[in-house]
Amino acid sequence: MLSLSPLRRFGLVLVLAMAAERLSAGDCDPSQALQAKLRANPNADTYTEIGTWFGDRHEFSCAADAYRKALSLAPDSARLPYLLGLSLYSSGNLLGAVPALQQSVDSAPNKLKPRLILAAALDRLQRKDEAKQQWQAALKIDAQSTAARQGLANELADEGNFGGAIALLRSSQSHPDIAVTLAQIYVRLKMLDEASKLLTDALAHNPSSLPLATTLASVNLKQTHYQAAEKVCAKAVRQHPSDPDLLRLYLQVLVLTGNSSVAQPLARKLLAAAPHDFELLYLNGVLEHDAGDSKSAREHLEQAVAADPNVAAAHFHLGIVLAALNDPKSAKEQLERALALGATEPEIHFELGKVLHALGENEEAAQQVKLYQQGLQERNHRSVAASKSAQGDKALASGDPQQAISLYREALDATPEDGLLNFKLAIALDRAGDIATEQTVLERAIQINPDLASAQNQLGFLASRRGDSAAAEQHFREAVRAAPGFAEAWVNLAATLGLQSRFSEAQKAVASALELEPQNPQALLLKDTLAKVTTQR
Template structure:
């Protein structure tokens, strides 16, 4: 019925009665994944000290959550365990294969697909996903596999597109053109097929038609540097020198932006490693280097603030958090930490505001709820604090901090 807030409340109530309810854990974690609330999925399904006894759905959701937070090694471990316990699960197998590809472990990914298809040889979505990975990784097996799927599914638009890609690589432009045109007829809004048809038509010398399809790909959302380069070459061949120069300028800017993003991501990963090794000073330096390259990344400022907190550089931490929130007001972790700093400084009203923002953005963020309850208690808003703690026990019935704070509030006087 699309009443997701009400649905989440009912799942929480179910978990308050039975914390191991498979139906509630499956459904709530799926809802969180759909909302990209990955931190809450991890908090729900991977609690410290909890013996993993997950359903297939829970394993899939937790793996997707770790992948969503770019913790790919953890994602692979969770999904591998899930697949071991649920050998027939195609969704887990497919997600695991994709994560392994992202980790550069191509042969392992192929093995996962092979095993999955040995159990489900006629599953079309898995076959098409397998073909995508083979084509994208430029495997020697890609062309033969595309032939096989094309024979099995001659009217499947993705198969037609991927067959066209492989034929284009082999210089079989007429055959590629036919398959790409068929694919576009079935799904005209898929911009990669529009771009590939443009490239093929350029190879065949039909420059005006090539430009039309490349322009259509850009209009559909293709923002990769390569398409601007292709358009520059086409404009040059068509004698439009001014447009060719403009497209080269756009291409160079996009390439620089992509290069900067890759370089910054590398610095950030090194910073994450330094944090895990207990070297926050080194991590802070790496995060600052990353921010010099990409200065508008909210998550980088938040990571820098975490390192500064460990270094006890609280003034620097506050500046970094303020910048993170300025760039992304919906970054719940930054809002929560700003609330913690305000609470520690005795600025309870400001702290309450930050905590309320954090839980509005992420209703399942248990730490922020507990911090809000503690701040309300500091303001002597005893009844409000009790109500917040009551909600925490619905979210996380076994939360030790909530129970301790509840005991402390038990004998508190009425609100003033």
């Protein structure tokens, strides 16, 4: 080992002593005992101990300073780069964390934790390819690592490889964290029923899991199953009564279900803890207006629009409150601002019409009333269409396609630009044997919405049946593009490619189907058939 001259040794000790004095004199003040220890022994072990002390107190920037000094004294340490990188990552300094974590990984390539933190840092920096490599390396170290599976699955989903992501997670979906990640991928694929079932089953086995409960409630909200979301949240709140994010979600659900008696005290409690929070100010204002307390509602809604002036709903509710307080001029300003921000509810035009009438602007008021009536008519048309569509669904399920066709046509008379309704009509026509009209209606459906995967898949099926493999392939590819989780379309695409003797592409397509549904009988049969054909070639 190379020795230092007495003069250089004295210089190093002086530098370290000065560094110790700077550490104790600045914002990063360790305990008195550690400061004394540092003055007596300004070495790597002492700085590491100080870093740990700061880390335990979540003072990560100070911890990073201490670990950095320790590493300068022990540059060959395998542990210190990890501790430095972890502290920098925890403090939000991602750019600084990556070199330290990379050094840790290079010096100890079989350690799992440094790779996981490095992968997470790279992902947050949008360096996706590098992150993916680290997640893969982590899985080679520990194939059961939950964090690595979640990380790699999210990278695959971001690439559009949803089948690969689902296959990676499905075998471990009993783990709560894995179930949450898999459900989030289902949500991205608009597979809300699958997400709900997965989370419900997982929560039954892990009833105290907060992430499972909040994710399930969020999925319920997307499905507009508000009562179900309230039930999930209420149970979770009993188990986790102090979690602020859960309480906020519960409040949102309570407002949607109209449970004001529970929502009002909760809203006041949360606002007291976060008095400048836009959402809490807004929800308190809405609840106070509903309770007839216009004065308090005005105060909170004015604070809400000051906190975030770009939310139309806040301006709308403030406008209603101001009108109730006989301030039509200010109400007009707020309601017009809501419209400018993109609000489309007919009630805004109605409320603005009343305010304009109060201000003597009768011509403008009449125009707003006309817009209100038009909006109500459109809403009524949507309501009629929804009712007729539901009746059509029931008729089709009971085996009466002719009745279903009649009902779907009535629904389309009300809302002709509804792509899904056109698809439903096409299926009824198919059941009735009217293939020519079905083709026309399906083409209309994808003209309205090219991403309607079910319609693309059915058009592909019709094209395949009439022997037009090129058109069939095009429609099946459009179906899986629009809905990568659509296993049936992957099977149909594989079969079409197989008929064109494009066996390698067909095998890839059927593999995608089996990643989504490992027990899909059509996919399994097609896989075996393709394997036999390629073996015989």
